[in-house]
Amino acid sequence: MIGPYTIEHWLAFPPSEDGSRTELIFGHFHATPSPSGEHQLAVTRLIRPFEDSIAAAGRTDLYAVIGVGVKISSTLRTGLIPDVVLMDRIPAGASFPAEALVLAVEVWSPGNTRNEREAKMVAYAAAGVPFLWTISRKGNDPGLELTAHRLHDDRYLVENTVKSAGPTTVTAAPVPVTLDLADLVF
Secondary structure, eight states: OOOSOOHHHHHHSOOOSSSOEEEEETTEEEEEOOOOHHHHHHHHHHHHHHHHHHHHTTOSSOEEEESOEEEEETTTTEEEOOSEEEESSOOOSSEEEGGGEEEEEEEOOTTOOHHHHHHHHHHHHHTTOSEEEEEEEOTTOSSEEEEEEEEETTEEEEEEEEOSSSEEEEOSSSSOEEEEGGGGOO
């Protein structure tokens, strides 16, 4: 059920003093604790492979940005803060329309519930974001797992799954992105 809060409420919400993030998911506010240092290190280390791949492809119209507000849908009353986005316009301001995104990355923390993860994926798909990456831990293993999705008929299909360290190229992106999960360990 869609809650009472709108994108306008979300945009007017005051920033937290403790670094926590507030997102709007289907009209309900969801606050998450401030990201850990390990989480932020992984997110920051994603920027270099994106920028290197964008440059290698000769693209000057894509921009990798960390932690920006995205107005996903007024109808669905959803505003999210993905960990990393690739945008097709110069980032200016604090929030962006979903149409600016060509790829969103969510680094799942243990506190992200299954319902929250599914709701975000549905919201990104409904907004037409062409690519979505999710990164999570593999159980108690210190390694990471990256699942790269491509939008097809209003839902995401898994195109790439990376479960081991070592250079690999992910094709579910506007340009192929070569990265090593070992560089992201958090």
